[in-house]
Amino acid sequence: MTLNPPKTQRKVTMRDVARAANVSQSTVSRILSPASSKSKVPISEETKGKVLEVVKELGYQPNQYARSLRGQKNHVIGMLIADISNPFYHPMVRAVQDVASQYHYSVIIANSDHLHEKEMLFCETLLRRPVDGAVMIPYHLTDDDLQNLKARTGMAISAVGNHVQHPEVDVVYADDTKASYEAVHWLIKHRGHERIGMICASHKFPVIMRRYGAFQKAMADAGLSVPPEYVVEGDWSVESGRRAITSLLALPKPPTAVFAASDTIAIGALAAAEEMNYRVPEDIAIIGFDDIPAASWVRPQLSTVAQYPGEMGTLLAKALFERIRGEYNGPSRRFEVPCRFFERASA
The missing domain is CATH 3.40.50.2300 (Response regulator)
Structure with missing residues (x-):
């Protein structure tokens, strides 16, 4: 089956999937979210296969955000780090979790291993999970990648790295x-x-x-x-x-x-x-x-x-929650955390 996505730039909807697969929207919903369905009427494997193929062809992403009531928060944020085994990141993760707990939020942590494909996989995960925002430590993601994520979810994002220049993403960086x-x-x-x-x-x-x-x-x-x-x-x-x-x-x-x-x-x-x-x-x-x-x-x-990764994590989380809570909706803010040289015995 070969399908052409809608020619406009609008996001593909469940209605588009239902129309292309020649089934009802409720059938599409039951196939994509079986756990939430109360119907006991079985759906044939042929229909499931057809709907899932259409979903893939059209690039449809279930919008978890639209499923929440207007104004309702999910009380979950995501955090992408490069290497959880690197002790440099431990104070940063702890600081983000500490700030999140003050607002009764949980943190989903993903490890990229410095790989672009894992960073993109995390973005795809955020498209499917009901999260309110994300803290990113991107090694490969571009401003275009962040723009695509924001355009499709509307979520708040804060990031580490002076190379991030997105106009709506708050940035924390060390002057390395x-x-x-x-x-x-x-x-x-x-x-x-x-x-x-x-x-x-x-x-x-x-x-x-x-x-x-x-x-x-x-x-x-x-x-x-x-x-x-x-x-x-x-x-x-x-x-x-x-x-x-x-x-x-x-x-x-x-x-x-x-x-x-x-x-x-x-x-x-x-x-x-x-x-x-x-x-x-x-x-x-x-x-x-x-x-x-x-x-x-x-x-x-x-x-x-x-x-000072702990200080960086605190700044990242506070900036993120100011956007999530509607306390700040302006352009990107940039926070520089100074570095310090320690002379010890090895030099």
Whole structure:
């Protein structure tokens, strides 16, 4: 069966599905929401198959919001994070949940694993679930993706990241560009390093592009060059840091210092360097980014740029609930949370 969606830009409705499948709207409703149906009249498998095929062809999305009474709230919000196992996100999630509980809301948490397809899957889930808003930490979602979600649901959204520029999405971000520059500049000015490498995740992530750009600028401003082999790209894991520092220290002329794009990467690099009998910081200095709890537990303690995810989570949630509760309906607000460099033993 091949069907053409309505030519107008309006949203596909249950009536469109019923008309295309040549069944009643109540039949469509019973097939899509069997748990809520009180009818005991059976529906044939042929009819179910036809309706579901039409739903797929037309791209129909059940509108849970329209099922709620006008003005009624569902008391649920969604939260998309990149990696629930990364301790950086734990204070942020806790802060969002704490604010949500003040308004008697529950939080549905989804993990994207830094994958675009999982971020899009979360958006599709929000289209089907009766939620009033969402907190996003998007690594791949574009402003167009957010616009599509808002246009189809009308929900409030707040997001992390200076790259988000949607006119109706409130944004909380850390000034990691400035902080990255200052960390590398500190290695040059206060520790005398000239051969500095960088270990990072993929450059396809906006956050990595910002931190890498700041690293390069700090080096250029000091009149220092960065050999291509001094920049090692991997992922956000401890193991990635271990692999990267191993390759850097194997170079004929290795760097004397490394700026890592996250603490998890830096901790892996620190561990591997010491296993290879390099002294930290005498032979290789290491700086991380985030100031996760483990940064002050490892030995030597990790020099790092601190972000404040708990404060960021509180700002995200408060901005979201101001929109959900109708206390603010204006254009996007942008909240910058300053970073702070902690000089510890690793550099």
